[in-house]
Amino acid sequence: MGRVAFLFAGQGAQVPGMAADVKDLPKVRHLFEVAEGIRPGIVDKMLCGTQEELNRTLLTQPTMFLADLAYAYAKEEEIGTPACACGFSVGEVPALTFAGVFSEEDGFRAICKRAELMEAYTQRVQGCMIAVVKLTRDKVEALCDGVSTHPANYNGALQTVVACRAEAEAEFSAKVKEAGGRAMKLRVSGMFHCPELAEEAAAFEAFLRTLPMGAPRLDVYANLTAQPYAGDFAATLAAQMRSPVRFTDTVANMRAAGVDEFIEVGPGKVLTGLVQRG
Numbered sequence: 275m276g277r278v279a280f281l282f283a284g285q286g287a288q289v290p291g292m293a294a295d296v297k298d299l300p301k302v303r304h305l306f307e308v309a310e311g312i313r314p315g316i317v318d319k320m321l322c323g324t325q326e327e328l329n330r331t332l333l334t335q336p337t338m339f340l341a342d343l344a345y346a347y348a349k350e351e352e353i354g355t356p357a358c359a360c361g362f363s364v365g366e367v368p369a370l371t372f373a374g375v376f377s378e379e380d381g382f383r384a385i386c387k388r389a390e391l392m393e394a395y396t397q398r399v400q401g402c403m404i405a406v407v408k409l410t411r412d413k414v415e416a417l418c419d420g421v422s423t424h425p426a427n428y429n430g431a432l433q434t435v436v437a438c439r440a441e442a443e444a445e446f447s448a449k450v451k452e453a454g455g456r457a458m459k460l461r462v463s464g465m466f467h468c469p470e471l472a473e474e475a476a477a478f479e480a481f482l483r484t485l486p487m488g489a490p491r492l493d494v495y496a497n498l499t500a501q502p503y504a505g506d507f508a509a510t511l512a513a514q515m516r517s518p519v520r521f522t523d524t525v526a527n528m529r530a531a532g533v534d535e536f537i538e539v540g541p542g543k544v545l546t547g548l549v550q551r552g
Contacts, residue, residue, distance in 0.1 A: 276534040278356040280349065280372070281549070282342045282365030283540025284519075285335065286403075286461050288328045292541040293341040294321050296348040305347070308378045309340055313386060316340070331396055331463045335364045335389035338540065339382060342368040346539040357533060358502070360495035360524050362545055363427070363467065364388070366514060373490035375507060380485045387481045388515070391474040392466065400440040401465025404447065407433050409455035417449050424468035427519040429548050437465035471516040479512030493531075500524040525549055 296302050306317045320337040361369030371381030406414050414434040422439035423446050450457040493502035497514045500523035538546045
């Protein structure tokens with residue numbers, strides 16, 4: 275096995291029963307006990323909740339944190355510690371926790387705060403996330419001009435996810451079709467990674483500054499910069515909420531650093547699929 279990177283899955287990958295297959299590992303049991311002490315009932319919701327329940331941001335983010343971290347612990351036990359990691363959107367918090375920047379308690383508190391802020395935001399701003407395929411990022415950026423939309427996730431050469439106001443969804447989707455692309459609405463409850471989250475990002479940064487942070491035991495690549503975390507971790511993690519996820523650039527930078535194997539930790543294989551498609 276060569277130089278390995280763990281990819282921590284993001285919002286949209288959630289499914290009922292996720293992490294059930296690793297819940298009996300001692301380290302995972304401890305993680306779940308920690309979470310139950312902070313938010314009683316969260317593990318049962320993750321294991322037994324419905325898809326509709328898990329799709330709600332307030333529940334999606336903490337359950338994805340637990341599932342991602344549980345799968346990372348299981349995979350580390352199997353193959354050893356990876357060379358580096360990155361988390362896609364919400365996955366960045368469990369990635370940082372896995373790397374030792376946060377304790378399990380503080381990482382879980384951070385994700386609960388993030389979910390709380392973003393849930394409130396979805397009540398204030400009605401929107402959605404739309405994956406655009408078959409068009410280059412430059413073309414998608416041009417289509418966003420003049421419409422209440424923002425490029426939010428750069429996932430591949432021909433896949434860009436856009437944050438879209440509810441009232442602009444039909445118009446933007448029509449523009450994509452006219453340009454020869456395909457627009458697919460994602461399974462999330464709002465529009466994220468865009469400037470409209472500036473208020474929530476500022477509140478999250480203030481909360482993060484109340485938590486102790488340690489030096490990472492491995493490089494964690496930031497969504498904001500596509501480079502390993504350095505400098506002001508709280509500012510970088512908070513700014514991620516209002517900025518695009520630079521996943522394509524992150525993968526390219528990991529490859530340049532010698533990574534030759536990408537392992538997704540979390541439910542599903544969305545991220546490894548993006549890596550394979552480039």
